Amino acid sequence: MPDPTPTPADPGAPPLVVVMGVSGSGKSTVGAALSQRLRVPYEDADDLHPQANVAKMAAGHALDDDDRRPWLDAVGAWLGAHDGTGGVMSCSALKRAYRDQLRTHAPRLELLHLHGPREVIAARQASRPGHFMPASLLDSQFATLEPLGDDEHGLVVDVAQPVDALVQAYVDHHAADQADQTDLSHQTDRTTR
Numbered sequence: 001m002p003d004p005t006p007t008p009a010d011p012g013a014p015p016l017v018v019v020m021g022v023s024g025s026g027k028s029t030v031g032a033a034l035s036q037r038l039r040v041p042y043e044d045a046d047d048l049h050p051q052a053n054v055a056k057m058a059a060g061h062a063l064d065d066d067d068r069r070p071w072l073d074a075v076g077a078w079l080g081a082h083d084g085t086g087g088v089m090s091c092s093a094l095k096r097a098y099r100d101q102l103r104t105h106a107p108r109l110e111l112l113h114l115h116g117p118r119e120v121i122a123a124r125q126a127s128r129p130g131h132f133m134p135a136s137l138l139d140s141q142f143a144t145l146e147p148l149g150d151d152e153h154g155l156v157v158d159v160a161q162p163v164d165a166l167v168q169a170y171v172d173h174h175a176a177d178q179a180d181q182t183d184l185s186h187q188t189d190r191t192t193r
């Protein structure tokens with residue numbers, strides 16, 4: 001099995017981003033806006049769920065690890081296929097183990113975690129018409145959520161900000177990361193010469 005250890009981003013590679021967080025945190029909205037800003041393809045992991053998963057959630061039952069495994073493989077396959085071109089995927093990716101599973105397909109992926117208080121997210125979820133995900137599953141989403149580890153590439157942003165500000169936060173972070181990587185590779189060049 002490939003190693004899920006996060007791999008430092010190649011400074012020249014187009015961004016490959018997973019916008020993560022609980023249901024209603026803004027993944028679809030921010031993910032679509034970010035892909036437009038970065039001019040890379042976009043996919044929503046909601047559209048990759050097997051029909052049985054959608055039916056289970058719509059009936060008010062939280063998914064378990066077994067339900068999520070094949071879905072995460074489909075999400076990972078998309079990420080792996082977009083490693084060269086870059087891309088943005090909106091995917092809850094709530095547990096570290098789920099993100100590890102995604103990294104087996106795309107080790108360099110970056111994470112943008114949309115983080116916020118339950119009240120704010122519940123209000124947004126409630127004001128979103130026609131979505132299969134019931135508000136009653138929000139507690140389970142928060143209970144399942146595991147924060148980013150120190151060794152995971154990415155950043156955590158506060159969902160109270162406007163969408164444009166969240167997109168800009170990622171762009172600024174990515175630019176700073178690229179500058180660091182370029183500095184490091186120059187230092188390595190110097191020490192190996």
Ligand SMILES: Nc1ncnc2c1ncn2[C@@H]1O[C@H](COP(=O)(O)OP(=O)(O)O)[C@@H](O)[C@H]1O
Nearest residue numbers: 022023024025026027028029124128161162163
């Ligand atoms: N930063 C934001 N500020 C205000 N409203 C937002 C923001 N992000 C998302 N929304 C709104 O909140 C609701 C949930 O967003 P959505 O993108 O569907 O979340 P998710 O994909 O994580 O379930 C939508 O009605 C969306 O328009």
Ligand SMILES: O=C(O)[C@H](O)[C@@H](O)[C@H](O)[C@H](O)COP(=O)(O)O
Nearest residue numbers: 022023024028046063068092133
């Ligand atoms: O792993 C899960 O439990 C689901 O993926 C879940 O996290 C996701 O939130 C739903 O697919 C609902 O979709 P929204 O996140 O768009 O509400």
